[in-house]
Amino acid sequence: DQQVKQNSPSLSVQEGRISILNCDYTNSMFDYFLWYKKYPAEGPTFLISISSIKDKNEDGRFTVFLNKSAKHLSLHIVPSQPGDSAVYFCAASAQNRDDKIIFGKGTRLHILP
């Protein structure tokens, strides 16, 4: 049973527009959420995170929104750039239980010229 779900395997967005990647989770014990970005043939790199005590965290062009009641988070990238084309992984953990990170299956983002 997937605890972290990324229901869109791929997404195409025009350069300059906003990219929105979605993630849903089922475990109410999760209190820390992360997004990772992965280019082909490379390992994933950490992008941005959010604690459950917040509902928004912003870092430059990247903003993560957390809706705890809906058990949903999203990553917004604006404006989208060609270098943003990659696979994005949503991840979650129950830090208060020192628990492991659980990953979603990823969403491939294509930025169109």
Place this chain on the structure above:
Amino acid sequence: GAVVSQHPSWVICKSGTSVKIECRSLDFQATTMFWYRQFPKQSLMLMATSNEGSKATYEQGVEKDKFLINHASLTLSTLTVTSAHPEDSSFYICSASGAGATGELFFGEGSRLTVL
């Protein structure tokens, strides 16, 4: 979807002993496997990248003689923590990608190591 399995899912060992963690791709051939360490309240730290049949590439600051990685086949990579110390206690997670992958990556369930 593709499945990556780690074994054991948790292990407790005495200080000074060595522990081996296996990472298997169950239904695809993994040409590249990544090993990570998770620190409390922090994101994953990439330890090394291993390609089947060649030596692993370690990230800066990771002791290759302490964390031995072997990727002898297209479905199995192992991480051996040698002469374990309590500070090595952590979650160790592997991920794998197949041949010709354009970003697809599949994560194992993680292995929790506790060194007494």
